[in-house]
Amino acid sequence: MLLGMATVSSNLAAFKRVYGVTNGKGGCWLWSGSLDGGGYGRLRVDGKDSQAHRFALMLAGVEIPVSAEVGHTCGVRHCVNPQHLELTTRATNPARRRHGPLLDEFGRVERSR
């Protein structure tokens, strides 16, 4: 479903207000609620745990495929500004699969799935 820009910005404004999102450095929207084990903002949607940044991206009108991961271009994991988020899918990054395990951001070897 395509949303008009006015709808999108009012949805996002309501989202920020309801969840107490604050403005941080560099335009980041900082989640003030609970965080999951990875340091990402967490909220409940329809009784299910959901990641706050994914939810923000959906509110911005972006469809997120089930297989997609949502990354932060700003590197701030509890940032929920849709403009700082990008979709990444394993399908769009085949080199990563071909060359075996890589180190994740903590320097651990990623397990192949």
Ligand SMILES: [Zn+2]
């Ligand atoms: Zn950010």
